[in-house]
Amino acid sequence: MTSPDINLEVKQKPESLWRIAFDKFMKNKLAVSGAVVLIIIIGMAIFAPLIAPHSPEEQVLTNRLAPPSAEHPLGTDELGRDTFSRLLYGARVSLTVGFVAVAGIISIGTIVGAVAGYFGGIIDSILMRVVDVIIAFPQIFLLITLIAVLEPSLGTLIVVFALFSWTGTARLVRGEFLTLRTREFVLAARTIGIRKGKIIFSHILPNAIGPIIVTATLQIGYVILAESTLSYLGLGVQPPTPSWGNMLQAAQDFSIMLYAWWYPLFPGLMILITILSFNFVGDGLRDALDPKRKN
Structure with a gap:
């Protein structure tokens, strides 16, 4: 007696939303290129003491404004300091300000927006008026x-x-919370008596994390640009500590720009490339994490 054939269906585990977002991100060539560039810049900043051929504060006055060479790949500045070494250490300053400041920005903005969006009413009005004043x-x-x-x-x-x-x-977070607080899973959590704090940070916030990640990525580029602007104006990181902004400030003299073009060129390029890379990554993340967008 033969047993009947049994067809076994293998159920494939559905892909997670993060996996789908990752696949969509990897299809965006500009976003991937920006991510690769950022990884290189961050790696060079981390390992600056190993990569830099000279100390960023070492002055050789007899070698002022020297053109690019084997000893000084990107030339020297007005005090004979190696431009490449100062760019590497300047990346540390710019990236530190960008990442640490944006961590604070996202923390404060998320808490204020979450509280305003969840509770609404008078609390929302007060917090949004504070936002309007700023x-x-x-x-x-x-x-x-x-x-x-x-x-x-x-x-x-x-x-x-x-x-x-x-x-x-x-x-941004307030708008997300205003939408999410009326969803069924939030109403169910309220019904069974879960504390408001847990509903905000354990139930609603994870569903709003996509737009927060996108805005954080774009904010880093903005903060780096603002730091460079303030340093250029003499209100940021003070010499002899190198930053891309104060390197541009030191090179703003017309004679330097005319006869030593390499000195202002490379700090400006680093600012441009870094900010563009963060913007490309931010746009790629926005497209990948927004379910309403299609490839």
């Missing part, structure tokens, strides 16, 4: 004023950026 001041002038009053330093830049650049994140 937005009413032109941000770059507000930053210049605050840093001019305080002592310019790396720590001051990070604190000022974190305290006064979170408003956009707060509005």
Whole structure:
């Protein structure tokens, strides 16, 4: 007696949303290129002491504004310091300000936006009026004023950026929470008596993490540009500590730009390439994490 054939169906495990987002991101050539460039820049900044051929503060006055050569791949500055070495250490400053300040920006903006969006009513009104007051001041002038009053330093830049650049994140998170708080899973959590804090941070926030990641990526580029602007104006990181902004500030003399073109060129290129890379990655993440967008 023969047994009947049994067809076994192998159920494939559905792909997770993060896996789908990753696959969509990898199909975006600009985003992947930007990510590769950022990995290289971050790696060079981390290993700057091993890569830099000279100390960033080593001065050789007899070798001022030397053109690119085997000893100095990107030339030297007005004090004979190696431009390539200073670019590597300047990347550390710019990336530190970008990542640490944006961590503060996202933390403050997410908390304020989550509380305003979840509770609504008078709490929402008060918090959004605070946001409106901060937005009413032109941000770059507000930053210049605050840093001019305080002592310019790396720590001051990070604190000022974190305290006064979170408003956009707060509005974004508030909008997400206003939409998500009426969903069935939130109503079910309220029905069974889960604490409000747990609903906010364990149930709603994970569903709003996509837009937060995107805005964080784009904010890093903005903060790096703002730090370079303030350093260029003499209100950021102070020499002899190198930063891309104060390197441009030192090279702003017309005679230097005319006869030593390599000196202002490379810091400007680093700022441009880094900000473009963050923007490409941010756009790629937005496309990958937004389910409404199609390839």
